[in-house]
Amino acid sequence: MLVRVVATGLCHTDLTVPTMLPQEMLPTVVGHEGTGVVERVGSAVAGIEVGDHVVMSFRSCRACEPCKAGDVGYCEQSLLLNYLGMRADGSTTMRRADGDGTVFGSFFGQSSLARHALAYADNCVVVDKALDLTRLAPFACGFQTGAGTVLNVLDPSPEEPIVVFGAGAVGLAAIAVARGAGLETVVAVDPVAARRALAEEYGAHAVDPADETADETAGPVEERVKALTGGGAAYAIDTTALAPVVLQAQRSLRPRGLLVALGLGAAEYTIDAIDLLQSGKIVRSSIEGEADPLVTIPELIALREAGRFDVDHLVTTYPFERIADAVADAKAGTVVKPVLVWGE
Known part of the structure; x- marks a missing residue:
């Protein structure tokens, strides 16, 4: 699916993983707490339509033994699907505007520190369109x-x-x-x-x-x-x-x-x-947290709506152009959860 990103939570993992990657896997686009609006849907996708609002979380193959047991965080393909910067077939989803060199992406099946993300049915949760996507971004991971x-x-x-x-x-x-x-x-x-x-x-x-x-x-x-x-x-x-x-x-x-x-x-x-x-x-x-995003995220949203998971005030929003400020504030501990908001 092609998702127009509305908001992206900034997570410690986004700051840590790039420092751990070998030089040949840079540059890379991270971001794994994305929310947005579906703009295009592939022919094999079922249950998600253009115009749906989604929370994008981590990927899993949904076919290996851990996945079939419900332990999708321990998917046997997790490294490939979430961290190696490419699709399962080795192709990449991004390129430089000047065409000079590879840009790695597909981080957690989304790389949502971008205006658009390519995501998948196994890592997208459809949510009520009345909900504020800027407040839901951290539900994807943190x-x-x-x-x-x-x-x-x-x-x-x-x-x-x-x-x-x-x-x-x-x-x-x-x-x-x-x-x-x-x-x-x-x-x-x-x-x-x-x-x-x-x-x-x-x-x-x-x-x-x-x-x-x-x-x-x-x-x-x-x-x-x-x-x-x-x-x-x-x-x-x-x-x-x-x-x-x-x-x-x-x-x-x-x-x-x-x-x-x-x-x-x-x-x-x-x-x-x-x-x-x-x-x-x-x-x-x-x-x-042993979560299956397709199950846990709707459960947490329901708890939020019932007043039993009061976390909205933990979010501080920044226009994406202020990403450097968001990173600095996160490292200094002056905000709890920075969320970057994309303009139209």
């Missing part, structure tokens, strides 16, 4: 990953406490959906005061990791989390990809607690083996 981790991986009962390390877009989405689901105790750990304040607006307890000596209640992060959760969190989510923080998250758990590491960046993590072996704790990762 919000989906945070909320999906709570709903699909943890599935906690209301009395089980959760601690979230990193109150950015992914972390706050996890906090929002957890509180919307009625969880009684949610703790947010973040060094940025404004983000801790946002977590507190959801009813979460906020911990400043830098503040270990302020008063008699201060101390190591893991001890403060344990005090707030009655002996340790049942579940921890790390969104920071910082090795020392992941270690804090592990140590913040109660016996048999579960840590899900979501961040992309660190090549290695240090695990406290004694703590792990003596407590039955589990440390694991998750791709996109």
Whole structure:
């Protein structure tokens, strides 16, 4: 499908992946949180029509064993379909205006940091035309990953406490959906005061990791989390990809607690083996919060409409011409979720 892009969320992955690519795969167009309007539809596409409004998420083949089991984030063709900058047959979808050299694209089956994107039925979710596409862009990845981790991986009962390390877009989405689901105790750990304040607006307890000596209640992060959760969190989510923080998250758990590491960046993590072996704790990762975009995105939109997933205020919009400002603000932590908006 040819999609006219209306808005594109700017995700940490968009900033990280290009720095990891070999030189021969540059230049490349990233962007994987696109929303837009379908302008043309291929002959093999069913269920999506010209004029439909869509959220574009990650691709999967829908035919391998993981896909048939519903685990589309672990598709056997995921690397080829999402990261290698070309179609499955090796052809590319973009070219320079002067024709001089290859431009790689097809990032997450969309490369939506562009006015138009070529997308597919397996990664497009049709949404109500009355909905604001600028607010839905982060549902494609960031919000989906945070909320999906709570709903699909943890599935906690209301009395089980959760601690979230990193109150950015992914972390706050996890906090929002957890509180919307009625969880009684949610703790947010973040060094940025404004983000801790946002977590507190959801009813979460906020911990400043830098503040270990302020008063008699201060101390190591893991001890403060344990005090707030009655002996340790049942579940921890790390969104920071910082090795020392992941270690804090592990140590913040109660016996048999579960840590899900979501961040992309660190090549290695240090695990406290004694703590792990003596407590039955589990440390694991998750791709996109175990979400199937065709299922999870409509579910999250329904929760949003019901007032149980309040995330609109986390979005800050920028005209696409201000992409440099959006990147700078994202890196500085002055905004939670920058979304680039394309003009007509």
